[in-house]
Amino acid sequence: MEWDWEGFRHAAAAFPKPSGIDFSYGTAGFRLDASLLASTVFRAGVLAALRSLSMKSATGLVITASHNPASDNGVKLVDPGGGMLAMRWEPHANAMANASDEHALTEVVRKIIKEESIAFGDESCGKVLLARDTRPSGQILLAAASQGVAAVAGVAPVDMGILTTPQLHWMVCALNKDQPATEVNYYSHLSQAFRTLEQLRPDKSVRRSSLASESIIIDGANGVGALKLLQLQELLENLQFEVRNCGRAGEGGLNDGVGADFVQKEKAFPRNFDKSDALKKNQLQSLVEDVEEKPIITTTLVAGYGDVRVGVVQTAYANGASTKYLQQELGLEVSLTSTGVKYLHEKASEYDIGIYFEANGHGTILFREEFLAFLRTKHMWGKPSIHRLLAVSEMINQAVGDALSGILMVEIVLMYLGWSIQDWNDIYADLPSKQLKVKVANRAAIRTTASETKVVYPSELQKAIDTEVGKYDGGRSFVRPSGTEDIVRIYAEATTQSTADALAQAVAFHVYRLAGGVGPQPS
Ligand code: G16
Numbered sequence: 001m002e003w004d005w006e007g008f009r010h011a012a013a014a015f016p017k018p019s020g021i022d023f024s025y026g027t028a029g030f031r032l033d034a035s036l037l038a039s040t041v042f043r044a045g046v047l048a049a050l051r052s053l054s055m056k057s058a059t060g061l062v063i064t065a066s067h068n069p070a071s072d073n074g075v076k077l078v079d080p081g082g083g084m085l086a087m088r089w090e091p092h093a094n095a096m097a098n099a100s101d102e103h104a105l106t107e108v109v110r111k112i113i114k115e116e117s118i119a120f121g122d123e124s125c126g127k128v129l130l131a132r133d134t135r136p137s138g139q140i141l142l143a144a145a146s147q148g149v150a151a152v153a154g155v156a157p158v159d160m161g162i163l164t165t166p167q168l169h170w171m172v173c174a175l176n177k178d179q180p181a182t183e184v185n186y187y188s189h190l191s192q193a194f195r196t197l198e199q200l201r202p203d204k205s206v207r208r209s210s211l212a213s214e215s216i217i218i219d220g221a222n223g224v225g226a227l228k229l230l231q232l233q234e235l236l237e238n239l240q241f242e243v244r245n246c247g248r249a250g251e252g253g254l255n256d257g258v259g260a261d262f263v264q265k266e267k268a269f270p271r272n273f274d275k276s277d278a279l280k281k282n283q284l285q286s287l288v289e290d291v292e293e294k295p296i297i298t299t300t301l302v303a304g305y306g307d308v309r310v311g312v313v314q315t316a317y318a319n320g321a322s323t324k325y326l327q328q329e330l331g332l333e334v335s336l337t338s339t340g341v342k343y344l345h346e347k348a349s350e351y352d353i354g355i356y357f358e359a360n361g362h363g364t365i366l367f368r369e370e371f372l373a374f375l376r377t378k379h380m381w382g383k384p385s386i387h388r389l390l391a392v393s394e395m396i397n398q399a400v401g402d403a404l405s406g407i408l409m410v411e412i413v414l415m416y417l418g419w420s421i422q423d424w425n426d427i428y429a430d431l432p433s434k435q436l437k438v439k440v441a442n443r444a445a446i447r448t449t450a451s452e453t454k455v456v457y458p459s460e461l462q463k464a465i466d467t468e469v470g471k472y473d474g475g476r477s478f479v480r481p482s483g484t485e486d487i488v489r490i491y492a493e494a495t496t497q498s499t500a501d502a503l504a505q506a507v508a509f510h511v512y513r514l515a516g517g518v519g520p521q522p523s
Contacts, residue, residue, distance in 0.1 A: 003120055003153045005106060011151040012102035015042040015144055023097035024444075025090045027340040027483025030097060031065050031074030034137035041141045043096040044075040045128070045148020046109065049155035051089060052126030054116045055080045060172040061149070062165045063132035063141045067261035067360075068484060070254040073137045075145065076165055078129075082173025082399025084342045125154035129172055129181065131163035133224040134247065134254065138162075164224050166402030173399040183231075190405055191235035193395035197412045198238065200388050215240035216411070217277060219270040221259030222247040225403055232404055239411060244272045260361040260403075265435050308371065313347045313356035315339050316452045316478050317435075320493055325428040336451050340483065341401055362401040365409070367393040431474070432497040434504035436490040441516040443481035443488055452480045464510040472499045477507050488515060 017039040023030055030040045044061060052059040060078030068074070077085035077093070085093070092112050099105040112118070128149045132138035142159065149157035160168060160183075167186055175181035218241055220226025226246040233241050245251050245258045251272065252258065258270040269275065311333045312326050318336075326332045333351075337343035341362050348354025352371040357363030372393055375386050395412070397405045414424060440446070447457040455462040461479070469475040477492040488511050492504035508522040 008109075008151050009102045009106055011147055012042065012046075012105050014147070015039040017098070017100060023094065024483075025093045025097075028066070028084070028342070029074055029076040030093075031068060031072060031484050033071060034065075034073035034135065034141065037073055037075070037137075037141055038144045040097045041075045041145040042148040042151075043099075043105065044077060044093065045130075045145035045150075045157070046105075046152055047089070047093055047096055047112075047148075048077055048128045048145075049126055049149045049152035049157075050092075050109070050112055050116070050118060051077070051079070051085065052128055052155055053120070053152070054118050056126075057176045058127040058129060058172055060129045060131070060168050061145050062130075062163070062168050063135075063138050063145060064165055065135065066133075066165070066484070067255055067259060070135055070256070073135050073141055074484075075141075078169050078172045078399075080172065080176045082169045082176075083345055084400070087342060120153055125156070126152070127156050127158060127175075129158050129160050129168060129175065131160045131165075131168040133165070134162060134227075162224055162227075164228050164402070164404070166397050166400050166404070167228065169399040170397055170402070187232050187235050190232065190395055190408060193391045194236065194239075194408045194412065196391040197388060197395065198415070200384050200391065201416060202384070215242040216407075217242045217244060217273075218407070219258055219260075219263070219273060220245045220247070221262075221270070222252055222254045222256070223259070229404060229407075239408075245270060264360050309333075309352045311335060311348070311351035311354055313337055313344045313354065315344065315358055316480075317359040317491055319359065319430045319433060320476060321428050321431045329428070336453075338450055338452050339480065345400070357401075361403070361406075364398070364401045364406070365392070365396045366398060431493045432495065432500040433491065433493045434497075434500045435492075436504050436508045436522070437482075437485070437487040438490065438508050438511045438515075438517055438522060439486065439519045440481075440488050440511070441518050443486060446479065446481050446488055446511075446515050448478075448480050453478050455479060458514055461510060461514045464514065465507055468503055468506045468510070471506075472503050475499070475503050477503050479507060479511055 015038050018036050021036060023040055030037070030044065041063060048059045048061045057080035059080055062076045062078065063073060064076060065072040065074040079085055095108045096105060099108045130142055130146055130149070132142045146157040146159060149155055160171065163183065167183065170186055171181035174185065179185070216239065218229060220229065220243045222245045226243050229241055229243055230246070233239070247254070255262065256271070262268070263270055313335050314323060315337060317339065323334055326334050335347055337347050339358065341358070344356035344358065344363065345366070348356040348366045349368070352368050354366040372390070375390055392409070395405055396409050414421070446455060446461070448455050455465065465477055465479065469477050472494045474495040475493070477490070479488055479490050481488050490504050490508045490511060492500050492507060494500040494503050505522060511517060512522050
């Protein structure tokens, strides 16, 4: 198949790059005010198509800015296995996004084709599955991405419509395993595994405390997850969801005082919830893409399987009490990575069972293929415990963190234990913590170590943080530039809430002072 460079340049010229902006791939893809993104998503479409040709498998692209405000949008790229774009390709993404015009872009694309030895001429060719969330800018941006895919010779864009990001990840993975990559199949897969786990309960008289008569109240963040949860609900006989903040008239806007990120950072009830919901029903869960989890899940289910390597992956944001609980009470191996699913996922895949959850809720449980193959061997047949494990691996999304499958997982574990959410919450007490944001002129001006626990540049900033931490009993604090928002994030922990607040405030002041703060100065 011949590459039509003239046609490619013509298509690219319809999406000129805005001048004066340096696009950066960030924690989970490009993310910016939606009005600035058309050229970037067109180019991301080209990249997803090249990746598909290079891997000889389908890839994916989602138009979403996840927890960011509704006026932002972004693009996430999905690799053939269902995970995020291989980090090795991120420099390609940056080079393409920042090419000054269609001629410069053509040169970058030629270079990538050469470097990655991408062959054309094969009739089989590539495929890119595209999806978007409910943001108003989504439709136009998806059309731009689709044109980017179609501009690459021999690659077909497939519009999957409005989906959650994890659904699209799941579908890319399914398609490449020759399974039906449909939404219906996604729901039936999850709900079937849920039913299997319900049936395999050793003691069916044990029920999740307080579930029998009441529904589980979910904050849908006025986003795509709310709609999809209601569809999943139709296949679940024994679970009743009450989804608030579905985006209905009068419920408010996407991520506006709602959603997991808001609840975690602000430690406040989402809109349309109050204290009585938490106290009375103990059933509150919050949803953006994932559900916040305490780390009990698989240990309960896999106890007794000998030398299976189970590991937990956290980031510096994990509450110190959770790490202590995992290591000292459960005796689990815990490792630390940089913020971002791409880092945690990679580390978790080193274990037979790798459990990763960021403090903001992103996460899943990964089962190594070899371990699953072992569980499926003949001499393991007939053992309910093995069937349980296999069903868990079917229910919890193996491609990426997924709130819908995470909610089902939590419900199953609570059901097995006969616990309420309150019982779960009581397994350990979080240390008081506080998060703040500071706007700076250039967030790239702060550099940290790989674990993000120390600032390496500017060095005076780390000295100032150390001095502040030394003033507070049990104090811990770190700062890092966000990879999704134009800010620096500050985290502090201490033995009381007032000292955690004071430590965070003091560190925020130093960030503002030493790292080029703009706007109102923290007190
Ligand atoms: C993305 C990533 C997460 C990360 C979050 C915040 O989430 O997928 O792994 O924790 O950004 O990153 P940062 O602190 O760099 O802004 P989402 O839900 O926004 O896609």
